[in-house]
Amino acid sequence: MQYYNQNTKIFLNGEFVHANSAGIDLFGQSLHYGYGAFEGLRAYSTHNGTRIFKAEAHFDRLRKSCESIGLPYKWDNRTLIEKCYELLEINNLRAAYIRPLVFSGSNMHLTSSEDANLMLAAWEWGPYLGQHLLRVNISSYERPNPKSFHIDAKISGQYINSILASTDAIRKGFDEALLLDQDGYVAQASSENLFIEKDYKIYTSPLDNIFPGITRQTVIGICKELGFDIIEKKLTIQDVYTADSAFLSGTAAEIIGIKQVDHIIYKEEWEHSIGATIQRKYKNLVLEQENYEVII
Known part of the structure; x- marks a missing residue:
């Protein structure tokens, strides 16, 4: 499936940018060694508007995941939750899957990173395994x-x-x-x-x-x-x-x-x-x- 197009924006290191122009650090530990942490959240279209289910629990777990592997976590979770709602609005999404990803900076050594980046992305995604038994x-x-x-x-x-x-x-x-x-x-x-x-x-x-x-x-x-x-x-x-x-x-x-x-x-x-x-x-x-x- 296609997760983004030329109009899709993501939240990357403090600003909203187009997904197709974000770029990748080819010398990052996340790319070479899988040294990163992520989460998955769902936003639902309810009678109260778009609501993200258990957002605080997910971002708290993201922080703990980063801490468990020595990956710096410098973000305020309440602010990130607000950015998730803003991300949904920018991309005109009412019900969506949200993917926060914390990934390292350049480092080819097998040591904990001193720098980290954060991305928020969202896309329409039905139940991951479908709806059949x-x-x-x-x-x-x-x-x-x-x-x-x-x-x-x-x-x-x-x-x-x-x-x-x-x-x-x-x-x-x-x-x-x-x-x-x-x-x-x-x-x-x-x-x-x-x-x-x-x-x-x-x-x-x-x-x-x-x-x-x-x-x-x-x-x-x-x-x-x-x-x-x-x-x-x-x-x-x-x-x-x-x-x-x-x-x-x-x-x-x-x-x-x-x-x-x-x-x-x-x-x-x-x-x-x-x-x-x-x-x-x-x-x-x-x-x-x-x-x-x-x-x-």
Whole structure:
């Protein structure tokens, strides 16, 4: 898909510039080593106007991601949120995906950067994995060992692991991949968190070797609000195979149901599952049709 045209503007280092003339630092660590941090936010067109869901939580995580790898973070998050709204207005977007990216300056050494740049971009983007029930496989690729780096940070280079897993899944005829951790437990999808339903309870992996998704936390909150039992436990492959139903969550993907894992097709109709109820409640929440919490 085309993410920008000759009229599209981005916010780069304090000013709005045309995306096609921004230029790239060919000697930056981000380009050579994946030394950068990013976020993904969604803006929704609501009856209250355009609203960015959980903006403060996303920018707070961006700051923490940069700090975890020694990448300077010199920006005020409240100002950046305001710039996001301005960016949407400039590009005439009411509902959009927003990508903040912090990337390093020139440095060919394997040392922390003393300089950093920030970009904000936005484009129209439907649910990342589409809107149909997914066919997923247990990947041969594993989640990185948590002792190798900060797996709770959204670092650019870490997503090579996700690219390899999802590309392999698609090549095999699936829509997405589920990755195991180093101990053989099912951790998450390539860029989404996993939930399974079994005997009217919802289960999800604990924060040991998964990415702590903001949407994941929102789903947990919805479960508690609606009175559904939500249990964090290490999930085996057999747990996933024998579940009644399952779904993924993420800012880009939102909430999307799973039809099949490897050769196992879930028998429960998605429309009758707890996941489908959570999906509907989540949509009401982001569109401000349900007052579960304040959206900033």
